Amino acid sequence: MSGSSSFKLVALVKLVVAVACGGLVVALMLFPVIGGAGIAAKSGAKMVADVATNFNAQTPTTVSTVLAVDGSVLTSYYNQYRTPIPLDQMGTWIPKAIVAIEDKRFYEHNGFDTTGMIRALAQNVLSGGVSQGGSTLTQQLVKNTLLYQASTQAEQQAAVEQTIGRKLREAKIAIELEKELSKDQILEKYLNLMNMGQGAYGVRAAAITYFGVEPSDLALEQAALLAGLVQTPTKFNPFNNPKDAKKRRDIVLSAMISTGVLSAAEGEEAMKKPIVLNPGAKPGRSCSEAPSQGGFFCDYLWTYLTKTLGIPPAVLKEDGLTIKTTFQPSFQEAATNGILGVGEALAKDAGVFGLADERLAMMDVLDATNGNILALAMNKRFGNDPNDISQTVVNYPSLPGKGAGSTYKIFPAVTALAQGVGINFVTGANAPYTSKKFKDGLKPYVVSNAGKYADNLPLWKALYQSANTYFVGLEDHIGSMDPIVDVATAMGLWAPGDTAIADQVKAQQQASFTLGPGSANPLRLAVAYATLANRGTRCEPVPVLDILGPDGQPLVDPKTKAPYFTPGTNCTPNAIPPGVADTINDILLKDVMPGHAGQTGRRAYTGDGRQIAGKTGTAQGNESYAFIGYTPQVVASVMAYGLHREAMPGLPGAEEGFGGGYPATMWRLAMENILGSYPMVNFPPADPKVAAGNTAKNPVNCVGKTPAQCKSALAKAGLTAADSGVPVDNKSVPAGRVGAQSPAVGQPVAPGAVVTYSISTGKPSNGQPCAEGQDPATTGCTP
Template sequence: MSSPSQRPPKAPRGRLGTGRVASHVAVMAAVAVVMGVLTACLAIPFAGLAGVAAKDVSEGMVNLPESLEAKDLSQKTRIYDVNGNLIASLYDQNRINVPLGSISRPMVKAIVAIEDYRFYDHGALDLKGTLRAFITNQANGGAVQGGSSITQQMVKQTLLYQAETDEEKAAATEETYARKIRELRYAIAFEKNHTKDWILERYLNIAYFGDGAFGVQAAAVHFFSKNANDLNLLEAATLAGLVKNPVGYDPIDNPERAESRRNVVLDRLAQLGVLSEKKADRLKGTPIKKTLKVKASPNGCQQSSAPFFCDYVVNWLLKDPVLGDTVKERRRTLNNGGLQIHTTIDLDMQKAADQAVSDGVNPTDQAIGGLAMVEPGSGDVRALSQSRPMGKDKAAGQTYLNYTVPKAYGDANGFQAGSTFKAFVLASAINQGIPLSTTISAPQTIHLDDDEFETCDGPYAGDGKGWDPENSTGAGTYNLYTGTQESVNTFFAQLETQTGMCEPLELADAMGVDVPVAQQVPSWILGVSDADPLTMAQAYATFAARGLHCDPRPVTEVLDSSGNTLKDFAPTCEQVMPGATADAVNDILRGVMEGGFGAPLAIDKPSAGKTGTTNSNMAVWFVGYTPELATASMVAGANEFGEWVTLNGQTVGDSYISSAFGSTVAGPIWGQAMAAVSSKLDYVDFTTPPGDEIAGVLTTVPDVTGMSPEEATQTITSAGFTAADGGQVNSEATAGSVASSSPDAGAQLSSGDTVTFYTSTGYVPPSNGGKGKGRGGKGRG
């Protein structure tokens, strides 16, 4: 604004000049006379600014500080998804600070015109305005109002904003001359130490514009769905008119009064020559309702598109000292620090999780459904969803408890995870060299003495009664493949006597699953400890990542209000088992999806999984994964009193459950969610476990017919077998190519077993006078 038609003339923007200081002294003297205050007393604190010796003028004014510290303004914190989309805001005051250069010129013109049109010409005090207001106040019985410069208004707002006690708040708003004098003293200090532009910028950022919007940027977004830099003259006039009475002129609740006030601002702009009267009249003819495009300013996690993920992020960050030394300081930083929090959530996956959970379990069911998605190899948390929405209306099934995460982050105790814990014993058995083809006779029930289970400190010392596990799947003889895929309790109880309890418990701990000491009993492998979907998803992600365990990571980076990195959160990962061990677990658990309990849930990508069902069917689980995504689904019985109940006989998600199992109740939720996100996943297969490292791996014999001996050898070896050339057989196949193999293609063998291939002679000897047809086979040529 370089001319009167652009903005009122302004004074130099450096420190306060001698002329302006002298003007302040003269003004204060004049005001003091009019107010009946001793001129010397009132002028004294400011006379020093004009060069008078401080020792001659400071007495009697010791209660007026020389300056006011302008603390940083609170700003709302914004939480973003993995693609940079806003998912939540946190704030005590809805404010986003912007520099003056990011505020439109019409907005600057409008606020100066209506609030202090000589702002750039006078010092901290507008003498004409103050005297005029004083005379008016005297005529109205001595009330103190009006006449304040923008600098004085900024001081008042600063005092109110920085007030920490009720007394300080009252002092910042009291209608007394003492407050005016105090504000003027601070205003002069600000004018001395800062430029006019700095003062105007702070004023526009601290001012309240109504309906919860603090500062011009938040107001522009809220009322017009645009940034402050894009405000036009009509919108700027509306906002400039609000600061006088944000409630009374609220354009949403009081559109008529707001429009009238806006027109006052337009008339003032025309009067000052900022715009023509003709243009002002034309703008005034626009109804204010037509200019509004109100955008809600959600605050907190409850209004987020991912409320329980947001809640997890907040509680996770509240434990990080980078935001402050205490939880109170960290919460203040979160709500007022203007942080930019970049998270790992994928809203497509979150939407899929929400839909699957809501389809499976209703909010008011006597059950709770939960689901978590975690990326193997990074620990990035992609989605968290539960059936009970966030809120306080218990009749509607709402809750503030986050059942999808550990208690430290969600205040819920979790649920027994059932047979999903068997995977820790399975992995330990493989790691100890127990062949996958090992068979164990597993009767319907079995008794095992306490001392048959070895702990880290020796034989388990229980109560002497031992353990009597029982199957829900029948009896039989099983190997590590079939015993796991059918989740046979008495099989795993005996397998635990071979592995001992020590290594499986240590492995569970390394994979992020805590088993309390009191629950470290032989039956722990049946999932008697409480867990949550996030814990189980990140644990099974370890198998998907070939033994690399990564702690759950909901946040990747936190930036401060200036966009500088406050902290980077790198993945926290550790190799907790050999890759070959994890490969073998994956090979076994993929069988659950390819012919076991999980077969109806299989998606169009290679996947593996494990079911879990607790005693009395009070909680059921399905934890499944691909090499790129691990997902845990859970449904637990819970009545309106918060008591755990059986799912049997319940109607959950509009379906009656006669007997609940992980594959039939939790599994379909997993399957629906994973099918919905499958298109986001690459087709990546699991690594075949190497037969030279994992004994007894069962692998399908590949079809090598028609190949050259060299190609057949390579194919058989790549599948994990030992290739052997069995020589030639008579066959119609091309001479020199493979005619057949033993075992035949499709058979199951352990890794390292021998597959023999036979090459064709290309000749079939005649039979019965040379009229018979030859046959391919394994006969020697």
């Protein structure tokens, strides 16, 4: 034996005496003798006094669980797979196995085992290295807690550095900890903390990872294997090193025999058993693994939590939260199937909107009464496999895409009704129509209709039948795009603070905005229409119901001292007047409910008598289309468009696609399986005052007058005259004079309304249909 070893053995003898006399402080007085001259200047008592013991014993980095409305798990957030459980749920064997192999005097010492420390020091001196640590379970708990709580590399290094200072701090903290917690509490924390390999931390995660069972169901030999992993999880991993794992397991069983936990017969019987692994599934933490096609909702949720609410990702992944979401798995499946079902149901071609198709189709389902997002569906799966074209990580259901067409006509309609024009207001903007106020660049803005429409439609009919020219004429009457854009903003077409498009439309006075050619976000469209369904109250979309900390209380932002999320704070009453919303809803019922000529959304009707309102939309060139349908309780926004510039497909036999085709049908197929969850509730009737507006009867009869006389008379009445440009046959009126007008004398008009007149040819009508204002008795026209 070397002289150095002899000197150290002498020091150990002194240490034994010191321990017997004074415990930790006296023993530590001799640490400098063993540890070297570097700390010899300090006495053991001074060393102990200088050690800080600030310590948070909370188990770090636990799994946060994300729940759907039905209580099923949507996804999980975690850096370490750890799900703490009480000691009484850990079964019989794993606590006993851990104590036997790691700290057999655990229930005897006060956190620092002087006997074990002396033994370890002696062995280390004799071996010339570090072969035994001598740390108690409590000390190991302290060391690993500090390691897992470390937020910097320096803190991680300090938690594991091989120094007397680190050991001293652990020992002092361990002794203090045992004054605060019972032995069982310390053991519980230890068993919930430790790295047990294969990405599992704590006994519950380990039991599921290796054997697919709860800890309480572990057999003796299984518990012994898990206990053996704590020392070196990689070396004793049974998946990769089964021989070493079995040797280590049997060492644990031997320790259990030597401590009296097992009889020799029980231990030897367990040693004979082979290692049989039955790995269970870890909690899914990728949105591509979300059940019920919920990947897009899962992705939106993460963005909402981290960006909108500002919850740090580390808190979500480490603090063991319970996040209750608004996600409805059955609604999600119904929406997805509704999109995919149109191929088989209508075109007998599953590829029309199949998963591998380059045409995108999406459906956003919201609770109309509170903004809860119930489903975000599309015809692709959420995933990032570059070799699978059916996957995408672009969250199309919540992002701007292509145009939504005539779905935007509600914004000038709401604006006009709020200004008092009434539902019978006639613009006189017949096709083709040249705007009187707005331009397309340097040229006058000229618009036509998609299909044939009767001249001089009233607002209510123009809205549900979707006449383009009417709404450009309505913009002329309103006089500026500003109030229309303000209404769209108030209804939620854009997220709060997102003013880019609104500012552009106002700055350029883009009359085309009303016809929806620009980029539209299906989620924001659903919000805007939900404002109608909710009688003028706008609710921002929310994907969560509650966010609870590990204590079961709402998670609090430490900066503001307020909960990160407070339910019910996302709604704004009277974003638009309730009576205006009721009146628009009454009009849009005519687009879906049976019995209304010229309706465009009839294919969305579910056939059960339930009131459904809606609006179709088709962008220019048929490159995209949409249908937004709703009841008083739920709204769903459907959009579809191609990744390339091409016309979207129409129903069988149709040359081009429109919003009333595939989109309306997707909506119906989904809602046939969703609306049954809601009672049948009718919309409130139209508001009589809003419907009537501030209109009066037209006092001017232009028929028989010259155009100049007509213009003069209308101007005096506060109305505007416009030549229709289309002559009318009227034998009772000389050629060159006004032969017909709309609105006719006595019909309702709003202040400043346009009255359109047509010049007579002086010829008999010969049974032609009567123009508005023509008398069949005098002209010969057919009513």
